[in-house]
Amino acid sequence: MNLFKRIPRTPEEKQKLRSERFMIVLSGVLMGFAYPPFPFPITAFIALVPLLYVVTRREKLIDLNRAAYLFGFVTGLVSLYWVGAYTVGKDPFLMIGGGLMLFANPIFFIIPTTLYYALSRSKFIGKEKAIWFLPPFWAFYEYFYMNIDLNFPWITLSNSMANFPVFYKISDIIGALGVTMLLLYINIFLFRIWEKWRTEKKTDRMALRILNVLILVPLFYGIITRDDQPAQETLRTGLVQPNLDPYEKWAGGNLDDILNKYFTLSDKAVKEGAQIIIWPETALPVYLMNGQYDAQVQRIYSYADSNKVYILTGMPHIKMFQPGEKLPPDVKSYKGSDIKYATYNSVLLFAPGDRTVQQYGKVKLVPFGERTPYIDQLPFLGNVLQWGVGLSSWNVGQESMVFSANVKTSTGKREVKFGALVCFESVFPNFVTEFSQKGAEFFAVVTNDSWYGNTSGPYQHKEFSTLRALENHRAFVRAANGGISCLIDQSGTTQTATRMYETAVITVDVPLLKRSTLFMNSAFVVPYLTILLSVIAVLLWIYQVIIEKKNKTEKRG
Numbered sequence: 001m002n003l004f005k006r007i008p009r010t011p012e013e014k015q016k017l018r019s020e021r022f023m024i025v026l027s028g029v030l031m032g033f034a035y036p037p038f039p040f041p042i043t044a045f046i047a048l049v050p051l052l053y054v055v056t057r058r059e060k061l062i063d064l065n066r067a068a069y070l071f072g073f074v075t076g077l078v079s080l081y082w083v084g085a086y087t088v089g090k091d092p093f094l095m096i097g098g099g100l101m102l103f104a105n106p107i108f109f110i111i112p113t114t115l116y117y118a119l120s121r122s123k124f125i126g127k128e129k130a131i132w133f134l135p136p137f138w139a140f141y142e143y144f145y146m147n148i149d150l151n152f153p154w155i156t157l158s159n160s161m162a163n164f165p166v167f168y169k170i171s172d173i174i175g176a177l178g179v180t181m182l183l184l185y186i187n188i189f190l191f192r193i194w195e196k197w198r199t200e201k202k203t204d205r206m207a208l209r210i211l212n213v214l215i216l217v218p219l220f221y222g223i224i225t226r227d228d229q230p231a232q233e234t235l236r237t238g239l240v241q242p243n244l245d246p247y248e249k250w251a252g253g254n255l256d257d258i259l260n261k262y263f264t265l266s267d268k269a270v271k272e273g274a275q276i277i278i279w280p281e282t283a284l285p286v287y288l289m290n291g292q293y294d295a296q297v298q299r300i301y302s303y304a305d306s307n308k309v310y311i312l313t314g315m316p317h318i319k320m321f322q323p324g325e326k327l328p329p330d331v332k333s334y335k336g337s338d339i340k341y342a343t344y345n346s347v348l349l350f351a352p353g354d355r356t357v358q359q360y361g362k363v364k365l366v367p368f369g370e371r372t373p374y375i376d377q378l379p380f381l382g383n384v385l386q387w388g389v390g391l392s393s394w395n396v397g398q399e400s401m402v403f404s405a406n407v408k409t410s411t412g413k414r415e416v417k418f419g420a421l422v423c424f425e426s427v428f429p430n431f432v433t434e435f436s437q438k439g440a441e442f443f444a445v446v447t448n449d450s451w452y453g454n455t456s457g458p459y460q461h462k463e464f465s466t467l468r469a470l471e472n473h474r475a476f477v478r479a480a481n482g483g484i485s486c487l488i489d490q491s492g493t494t495q496t497a498t499r500m501y502e503t504a505v506i507t508v509d510v511p512l513l514k515r516s517t518l519f520m521n522s523a524f525v526v527p528y529l530t531i532l533l534s535v536i537a538v539l540l541w542i543y544q545v546i547i548e549k550k551n552k553t554e555k556r557g
Contacts, residue, residue, distance in 0.1 A: 020054045020057070020058075020067070021070065023050035023051070023053055023054050024050065024051060024054055024067050024070045024071050024074070025070070025074050026050045027047055027048060027049070027050040027051035027071055027074075028051075028070070028071045028072070028073070028074025028075040028077075028078065029074060029078055030043045030046065030047035030050075031043070031044065031047040031048070031071070031074075031075045031078075031079075031155075031160070032074065032075045032076075032077070032078025032079045032155075033078065034047060034160035035079040035155065035159060035160050035162070035456075035460060036162050036163055036456065036459050036460045036462075036463040037456055037459040037460070037463075039163060041160055041161055041162070041163045041164040041167075042164070044157065044160040044161065044183055045183065045186050045187065045190070045215070046187065046190060047187070048183075048184065048187035048188075048191075049187055049190055049191045049194060051067065051071050052131070052187060052188060052191040053191065053195075054067050055067060055068075055113065055116070055131075055134075056127075056131060061113075061114065061117045064110075064113040064114070064116070064117055065110040065113055065114060067113065068106075068109040068110045068112070068113040069106045069107065069109060069110060070106075071106075071109060072105060072106030072107075072108070072109035072155075073102070073103070073106040075106075075155055076102050076105050076106060076155060077102065079154075079155055079456065079460070080101070080102060080105070080154060080155065081102075081455070081456070082098075082452050082453070082455035082456055082457040083098040083101050083102065083154075083452070083457065084096075084097065084098020084099050084101075084102070085098060085451050085452050085453065086098070093368075094369065094451065096368075097367070097368030097369055098368075100368060101152055101367065101368065104150065105152055105154075105155075108141055108144075108145050109141070111137070111140070111141035111144065112134060112137040112138040112140070112141045115133070115137040115140070115534055115537045115538070116130050116131070116133065116134050116137055117130075117541075118537045118538055118540065118541035119133055119537045119540060119541075121540075121541055121544050121545075122537075122540040122541065122543075122544050123544065124540060125540070131188060132188070133533060133537065134184060134188070135180070135181035135182075135184035135185050135188070136181060136529065136530045136533045136534075137530070137533070137534060137537070138157065138180060138181070138184055139177040139178075139180050139181050139526065139527075139530045140527075140530035140531060140533070140534045142156045142157070142158075142176075142177060142180055143177055143430075143527045143530060143531075146428055146430070146431075149367065149371075149373040150367050150373045151364070151367065152366075152367055153427060153428070154427060154460070156176065156180060157179070157180040157183045157184065158171070158176040158177070158179035158180045158183070158429075158467070159176075159427075159460075159464060159467065160183070161179060161183075161467070162460070162463035162464055162466055162467055163463065165222070165466055165470060165491070165492035165493075166219060166222035166223060166226070167218050167219055167222055168218075168222070168466075168467060168470055168492070169218070169221060169222035169225060169226065169470055169492070170182075170217075170218040170221050170222060171429075171467065171470055171471045171519060172225075172470060172471055172472075172473060172517035172518065172519050172520075173221075173517070173518045173519060174519065174526065175429060175430070175471060175519040175523055175526055176429035176430075176467065176471065177429075177526045177527060177530065178519075178526050181526075182214060182218065185214055186211065186214050186215060189207045189208075189210055189211040189214065190211060192204055192207040193207050193208055193211065226491055227473070227490055227491045228489075228491050228493065231475075231489075231490075231511030231512065231513065232411070233409050233410055233411045233511070233512045234409065234410045234509035234510055234511055234512060235275055235276065235407060235409050235410075235416060235442070235509070235510045235512055236272070236273045236274050236275050236276075236410075236507065236508075236509055236510075237274055237275065237276050237277075237278065237444075237477055237507070237508055237509075237510045238266060238268075238269020238270070238272070238274035238276070238277040238278065238505060238506075238507045239269075239278050239477055239478070239479045239485045239486075239487075239498075239505065239506050239507075239508065240262060240265045240266055240269070240277060240278065240279050240280070240479060240485075240505055241265075241280065241479065241480055241481065241482070241483060241485040241498050241502065241503065241504045241505070241506075242258075242261050242262060242265060242279075242280070242283075242481060242503060243450075243481065243482045243483075243501055243502060243503040243504075244258065244261075244450075244481055244482070245450070246448055246450045246451055246481060246482075249285050250285045252285075253285075255284055255286065255293065255296050256295075256296070256299075258283075258284060259284070259296060259299055259300075262279055262283065263299075263303055265503070265505045266279075266303070266307075266309075266311075266505070268505045268507070269505050269507045270307045270309055272507040273507070274309060274507050275309060275310065275405075275407040275408055275409075276309065276310040276311075276312055276405060276407060277309055277310070277311050277312070278312045278313070278444050278446065278477065278479040279311065279312070279313035279314065279446070279479060280313075280314055280446050280447060280448055280479045280480055280481040280485075281314035281345070281422055281423050281446040281447050281448040281480075281481065282314050282315065282316055282345065282448060283313045283314055283315055284296070284315060284316075285316070286316065287316050287317060287318040287343070288315050288316070288317070288348070289315075289317060289318075289348070289357065289359075290318050300350050301350065301355065304350045304351065304352045305352050305353055307352070308352045309352060310349060310350065310351055310352065310405045310407065311349070311350040312347060312348075312349050312350075312403070312420060312444060312446070313347070313348055313350070313446070314345070314346070314347055314422060314446035314447075314448075315346055315347070315348045316343065316344070316345065316346065317343070317344045317345075317346035317348065317359055317361065318341055318342070318343050318344075319341060319342050319343075319344065319361075320339065320340070320341050321340040321341060321342070323338075327340055328342055328395060328396070328398055330342070330395050330396055331395075332395070342361075342395040343393070343394055343395055344359075344361030344362060344394060344395055344397055345361070345362040345365070345370060345394045345422055346359055346360060346361050346362065346397075346422075347359070347360045347362075347403075347420040347422060347444075347446060349403050349405065349420075351405065351406075358403050358404070360397065360401050360403070360420055361395070361396075361397030361398065362394065362396075362397050362422040362423075362424075362425060363396060363397040363398075363399070363400065363425065363431070364424055364425040364427075364428055364431060365394055365396060365424070366423075366424045369451075370394045370424075371393065371394055371396070372393070400419070400431065400434040400435050400438065401435075401438070402417045402418060402419050402435055402438045402439055402440045403417065403418055403419075403420055404416070404417050405418075409512060410509070416441055416512060417438075417439045417440055417441055418440050418441055418442050418443065418444060419432070419435030419436070419438075419440035419442075419443045419444070420443075420444045420445075420446065421435075421443060421444070421445045421446075422445075422446055422447070423445070423446070423447040423448065423449075423461075425445075426443075426445050426447075426461070426464055426465050426468055426476075427461075427464055429467070429468065429471055429523075430523050430524075430527065432468045432471070432472065433471065433472060433519065433520050433523045436472045436474060436516075436520050437520060437521075439514075440474065441474070441512040441513055441514055442474055442475045442476070442477070442510050442511065442512060442513070443465075443468065443469075443472075443474055443475070443476045443477070444476075444477050444478075444479065445465055445476060445477070445478040445479070446478075446479050446480075447461065447478060447479070447480045447481070448480065448481040448482070449461055449462075449480055449481070449482065449483065449484070450480075450481050450482035450483075450501075454500045454501065458480075458483060458484055458500060459484070462478060462484040462486060462497075465478060465488050466488055466492040466494070467492075469488050469489065469490055469491075469492050470490075470491075470492045471517065471519050471520075472517060472519075472520060473490050473513060473515050473516075473517050473520075474490055474513055475487065475488065475489050475490050475510050475511040475512075475513065476488040477508060477510055480498075482500060482501050483498050483499060483500035483501060483502065484497055484498055484499070484500060485497065485498045485504065485506060486498065486506075487506075487508040487510060489511055490511055490513055495508065496508060
């Protein structure tokens with residue numbers, strides 16, 4: 001199938017095509033404006049109506065998929081223009097990777113339209129009914145995209161609700177994929193109402209009633225379940241934002257000077273009673289625990305000991321594997337030796353009076369930025385695609401895990417469990433929920449959004465933590481290198497935040513919560529349902545093709 005093949009057309013067909021392309025572009029622009037920092041999440045309720053108009057009129061699979069690709073590309077152009085860091089740094093690899101992402105990301109939008117086409121061909125469903133299955137097909141595409149090497153699920157439909165938390169609150173029942181389907185059904189019913197009025201000048205009263213239910217029920221639920229009461233138990237936490245230039249830091253510098261800055265900033269949080277101090281992603285540009293930086297490690301131990309404070313920090317980490325030890329599938333080897341090792345974009349937790357360092361390796365890696373997609377299957381790509389600052393070859397972390405710290409909370413000293421996410425990982429709803437299921441009472445996100453400058457990217461990334469807070473009924477704190485560091489409570493409200501590109505320390509009282517949500521306990525239900533429906537659609541398509549071929553053969557006979 002060639003999405004870009006030119007087809008000869010009559011003047012009438014060209015005019016129709018121009019009209020349809022305008023509708024698709026309009027749909028993409030409206031969808032793009034639904035994402036932060038634009039304050040227009042409500043456009044997500046109507047953005048897909050022009051696209052649906054085109055989709056329901058196209059007969060060929062190639063034409064449907066062209067519409068889906070153009071919609072995805074325009075949406076990405078509006079909301080993901082920043083992904084190549086074109087405004088700062090201008091690193092060639094990052095710009096190329098970002099450009100590839102802008103063109104590759106829309107390809108996956110053809111999944112729901114292909115599945116829609118499959119059902120529309122079936123005599124059991126047909127075109128009129130197939131449109132009602134588009135929402136689960138769309139949710140399937142989003143879930144599938146979240147779980148492949150080339151994943152960048154930044155513009156999932158549910159993410160458009162980041163500035164509309166009262167509507168998104170229902171995600172603690174139906175999850176992010178459920179919200180995606182909800183938004184699509186709202187658009188479908190609105191499209192039905194518009195179509196009825198456009199063609200017959202009548203109001204589709206049944207569709208209008210259902211539309212009201214789909215909008216008002218989530219709003220009512222969000223209002224009556226809003227949890228804005230002070231938490232019964234909190235943990236005093238310091239968030240350090242050093243505002244270091246990431247390009248200069250990775251180019252090499254004096255580690256002690258960098259550490260001095262962290263310690264100086266951390267002193268303020270210690271004076272304000274912080275029990276845990278959080279430094280941002282890759283706080284030092286070295287494999288700190290590989291035995292070559294004992295002086296710097298001892299300085300961190302000494303600071304934690306003397307101030308009786310935990311230090312949670314993003315940090316590169318290298319793990320050497322001993323003979324007989326279980327090896328990860330992407331393990332590396334030193335040339336000319338049998339020594340096996342792996343490198344991780346990690347989070348380390350230093351405890352006062354303890355030399356055991358808890359370590360978590362990032363599982364969800366940024367395609368092209370932190371890991372070249374499919375490098376295990378195509379190793380030569382590792383030599384072709386290598387970021388100038390050397391960050392494109394991390395290993396994939398093996399599992400989600402929670403940290404534990406024996407600290408003084410507002411009600412007394414006890415062991416507190418929390419999840420630590422590295423930057424991009426906060427975009428994945430089902431993945432984040434794994435930490436809640438393992439007992440996390442709050443989440444810490446360490447990040448470095450400075451790569452992308454003061455663009456939409458850092459603001460979008462910050463607001464996506466709002467969505468994860470609502471899904472899990474957990475507070476989120478973010479420690480960012482150059483911004484935005486903040487506390488987001490369990491109701492999705494940002495209690496305090498830094499500005500971009502400022503050196504700052506904020507000390508916050510983080511709510512500690514253990515309440516489960518229905519989504520936390522049944523996060524697999526919606527994905528499995530969408531997978532089942534998608535498989536059925538493909539099987540029905542195959543069956544229909546076989547029947548048609550059989551009928552053609554019989555006619556010839």
